[in-house]
Amino acid sequence: MVISRSSRETYRLGIEISKILKIKDIVSIYGELGTGKTRIIQGICRGLGVKERVTSPSFALINEYSGKLKVYHFDFFRVNSLSEAMELGCIDYFYDDGICLIEWPEKIEKLLPEKRINVIIQYHKERKNWRRIEIIRNP
Numbered sequence: 001m002v003i004s005r006s007s008r009e010t011y012r013l014g015i016e017i018s019k020i021l022k023i024k025d026i027v028s029i030y031g032e033l034g035t036g037k038t039r040i041i042q043g044i045c046r047g048l049g050v051k052e053r054v055t056s057p058s059f060a061l062i063n064e065y066s067g068k069l070k071v072y073h074f075d076f077f078r079v080n081s082l083s084e085a086m087e088l089g090c091i092d093y094f095y096d097d098g099i100c101l102i103e104w105p106e107k108i109e110k111l112l113p114e115k116r117i118n119v120i121i122q123y124h125k126e127r128k129n130w131r132r133i134e135i136i137r138n139p
């Protein structure tokens, strides 16, 4: 567990995470609204050499970037059923030769491969800009 004390620290942690990633890895990022899921993904993408602007793919649901590897950025916040996610072909992406970074993975938990890296971001009880961040490799 680490404590991030600013948006920038979360971004830097994302860059650190990028260093352990390999082709076909899936990173699922859990956390309430506004905890910094997109922010940490911006750091990961930076570390992976993505040059494009990284923002939440709220409408498209999937953004595709190219860095050293292909990077797929998902945001399932607005998805309300597994079939909706399946229609988007997300399962194909999960097994594709890229790296998947997923916001709101709990929405499609059942579709996710078990082998993945879970990042859990929580608000800190004491300070508005602090976050508790856990990184758990599964299995």
Ligand SMILES: Nc1ncnc2c1ncn2[C@@H]1O[C@H](COP(=O)(O)OP(=O)(O)OP(=O)(O)O)[C@@H](O)[C@H]1O
Residues within 6 Å of the ligand: 004, 005, 006, 007, 008, 009, 010, 031, 032, 033, 034, 035, 036, 037, 038, 039, 040, 056, 103, 128, 129, 130, 131
């Ligand atoms: N320690 C911190 N880590 C990350 N973000 C922080 C931190 N402190 C403040 N912030 C701010 O919190 C906001 C996080 O926004 P971000 O879009 O990354 O959250 P999110 O989890 O993706 O939200 P959503 O659920 O809407 O997708 C940013 O405005 C950022 O500047």
Ligand SMILES: [Mg+2]
Residues within 6 Å of the ligand: 037, 038, 039, 056, 075, 103
């Ligand atoms: Mg977001």
